[in-house]
Amino acid sequence: MLELRRLSKSYASGQPVLSELSYTFRAGEFVAIMGDSGVGKSTLLNLIAGLDHPDPAAEAPILVDGIAMAALDDAAATRLRRERMGFIFQAFHVLPHLTLLQNVALPLLLNGLPQDRAATMLAAVGLAGRDHAYPHQLSGGEMQRVAIARALVHRPALVLADEPTGNLDPDTAAAVLQLLRTEIRASGACTIMVTHSQAAAAMADRTLILTRAGLQEADTVKTLRQ
Numbered sequence: 001m002l003e004l005r006r007l008s009k010s011y012a013s014g015q016p017v018l019s020e021l022s023y024t025f026r027a028g029e030f031v032a033i034m035g036d037s038g039v040g041k042s043t044l045l046n047l048i049a050g051l052d053h054p055d056p057a058a059e060a061p062i063l064v065d066g067i068a069m070a071a072l073d074d075a076a077a078t079r080l081r082r083e084r085m086g087f088i089f090q091a092f093h094v095l096p097h098l099t100l101l102q103n104v105a106l107p108l109l110l111n112g113l114p115q116d117r118a119a120t121m122l123a124a125v126g127l128a129g130r131d132h133a134y135p136h137q138l139s140g141g142e143m144q145r146v147a148i149a150r151a152l153v154h155r156p157a158l159v160l161a162d163e164p165t166g167n168l169d170p171d172t173a174a175a176v177l178q179l180l181r182t183e184i185r186a187s188g189a190c191t192i193m194v195t196h197s198q199a200a201a202a203m204a205d206r207t208l209i210l211t212r213a214g215l216q217e218a219d220t221v222k223t224l225r226q
């Protein structure tokens, strides 16, 4: 579903952040990515999302459903992102001047899809009857539930989440993650979640650790450290 092939990224200012990273993510799996601060987790998600460009060294470093991101022009990359991806990112926060229903309906509108699923998704995340509320009327946990509904409403094949519960208390975080897991199970989306939280990672099917050496299964890293 998502293939990384010798993906590298350096910023002008410094050393390479990612160096020849290769990994294949399968459809329907929920994977957590952990790793030390500054190792490049957010950079990796931004590259997969097409929000930043990898170093040009490798020919097709990112393939989504077999489509090489590097071969797409800006318009085609935007279309692929809009149709096949869902984001739970701080930078894509719920828009304050739109109602909850309008926020959740946005991916449907942008993709020219019928909008009735927006109300269904709001109900699925426990916010039935709040369609016409505005984001400032919500708690942090409720806001993250709206973000989840919006990320999944258009049935994307790939969901990218960056610290989806970073600013929530442990109980609310657990409820939000439980909901995310239920919804991605129902939709069959491949989900990649970057997190520093062991509790959040425990909700995923498996955990990968990003180090300078690349992405490795958490169990392998634990064994190597012992």
Ligand SMILES: Nc1ncnc2c1ncn2[C@@H]1O[C@H](COP(=O)(O)OP(=O)(O)OP(=O)(O)O)[C@@H](O)[C@H]1O
Binding pocket: 011, 012, 013, 017, 035, 036, 037, 038, 039, 040, 041, 042, 043, 044
């Ligand atoms: N736009 C940028 N320009 C220059 N350097 C950057 C840029 N974005 C990130 N970096 C650097 O790249 C490295 C990786 O950053 P990144 O945010 O991907 O790490 P991270 O693993 O997500 O960290 P954290 O867990 O602290 O969020 C850091 O050294 C950071 O300073």
